[in-house]
Amino acid sequence: MMETVHVGLKGREYDIHIGPGLIAQTGALIAPMLARPRVAVVTDENVGALHLDALRDGLAAGGVDMVALTLPAGEATKSWPNLTRTVEWLLEQKVERRDVVVAFGGGVIGDLVGFAAAILRRGVRFVQIPTSLLAQVDSSVGGKTGINTPQGKNLVGAFHQPSLVLADTAVLGTLPERDYLAGYGEVVKYGLLGDAEFFQWLEGQGSSAAAGDMAARIAAVTRSVKMKARIVERDETEQGDRALLNLGHTFCHALESATGYSDRLLHGEGVAIGCALAFELSARLGLCSQEDPSRVRAHLRDMKMKVDLADIPGELPNSDALLDLMAQDKKVVDGQLRFILARGIGEAFVTSDVPRDAVRQLLQDALAQRA
Numbered sequence: 001m002m003e004t005v006h007v008g009l010k011g012r013e014y015d016i017h018i019g020p021g022l023i024a025q026t027g028a029l030i031a032p033m034l035a036r037p038r039v040a041v042v043t044d045e046n047v048g049a050l051h052l053d054a055l056r057d058g059l060a061a062g063g064v065d066m067v068a069l070t071l072p073a074g075e076a077t078k079s080w081p082n083l084t085r086t087v088e089w090l091l092e093q094k095v096e097r098r099d100v101v102v103a104f105g106g107g108v109i110g111d112l113v114g115f116a117a118a119i120l121r122r123g124v125r126f127v128q129i130p131t132s133l134l135a136q137v138d139s140s141v142g143g144k145t146g147i148n149t150p151q152g153k154n155l156v157g158a159f160h161q162p163s164l165v166l167a168d169t170a171v172l173g174t175l176p177e178r179d180y181l182a183g184y185g186e187v188v189k190y191g192l193l194g195d196a197e198f199f200q201w202l203e204g205q206g207s208s209a210a211a212g213d214m215a216a217r218i219a220a221v222t223r224s225v226k227m228k229a230r231i232v233e234r235d236e237t238e239q240g241d242r243a244l245l246n247l248g249h250t251f252c253h254a255l256e257s258a259t260g261y262s263d264r265l266l267h268g269e270g271v272a273i274g275c276a277l278a279f280e281l282s283a284r285l286g287l288c289s290q291e292d293p294s295r296v297r298a299h300l301r302d303m304k305m306k307v308d309l310a311d312i313p314g315e316l317p318n319s320d321a322l323l324d325l326m327a328q329d330k331k332v333v334d335g336q337l338r339f340i341l342a343r344g345i346g347e348a349f350v351t352s353d354v355p356r357d358a359v360r361q362l363l364q365d366a367l368a369q370r371a
Contacts, residue, residue: 069085098124143161
């Protein structure tokens with residue numbers, strides 16, 4: 001049942017393997033890349049407890065030894081202290097430039113470990129083994145790595161492409177429902193930004209995938225990864241098309257910052273809310289029909305996902321404070337905030353021509369629904 005998507009970046013090509021049971025095959029898949037039969041694995045406490053023994057066995061079956069570092073779970077791990085800890089541990093393990101570091105976890109581990117690999121000895125190879133739906137469809141592909149700072153999310157990092165990605169879809173069965181659905185926010189994003197047919201497929205099959213249908217899960221992950229791979233091939237360092245992948249993220253990153261990168265709001269939940277807000281803003285600006293944001297919201301509701309600011313527990317800052325947080329976004333160019341808006345489902349585009357008052361009013365209306 002394995003699917004393979006090739007990322008054709010000249011000189012930095014790699015394959016993404018997608019399917020169940022890949023952890024058991026890691027040794028055979030990684031061994032041909034190794035100068036010596038040993039890898040350094042970094043994971044988090046949740047993934048480690050569930051899957052680290054299986055990874056050790058899978059590597060051993062291919063004659064590969066491993067050493068492992070386990071970090072705390074959660075978005076707060078993407079920080080300077082944990083980056084320092086990871087790099088120093090890799091140096092203690094005498095990881096050389098010809099060696100391979102393995103990021104074994106969700107998006108947090110992938111981003112942090114990828115950044116550590118990028119700066120260690122000015123760049124060592126790394127393999128992504130993403131264990132969350134969000135990481136399998138988005139963060140493990142494309143080479144964006146980094147950490148969060150008090151000023152904002154992912155503001156410090158590097159582009160560093162993995163050498164291989166192994167997306168074991170069987171692992172998704174061990175995710176809590178909330179984590180799976182958070183990742184689904186990124187899956188929906190792909191349909192919304194450039195593939196109306198995929199969004200329509202998700203309206204029919206998304207529930208089956210969430211319920212554990214393996215064929216539907218493989219199809220959803222593969223289609224998402226193919227779309228991202230093609231965009232990354234055209235625009236590796238986000239000078240143009242790749243910005244489309246940030247649909248929903250301008251709102252999302254501000255909301256994540258406002259909630260302290262805590263479990264009040266998971267990244268994929270913020271993406272889903274952000275996509276709903278982006279389509280609502282597009283409709284208010286006359287770019288798309290009102291039926292489009294209604295359809296987006298209806299599907300997210302059908303999937304039992306967060307859709308509105310009212311779905312975020314606890315206090316949120318006012319609209320001006322949220323706008324200030326949005327102004328810290330990496331997509332700001334010459335002081336102008338770039339938004340990804342849409343002319344319809346599957347028709348996203350990048351623009352800086354968005355009246356600040358329209359965004360403020362949208363946020364005020366959304367916040368008023370929490371009262």
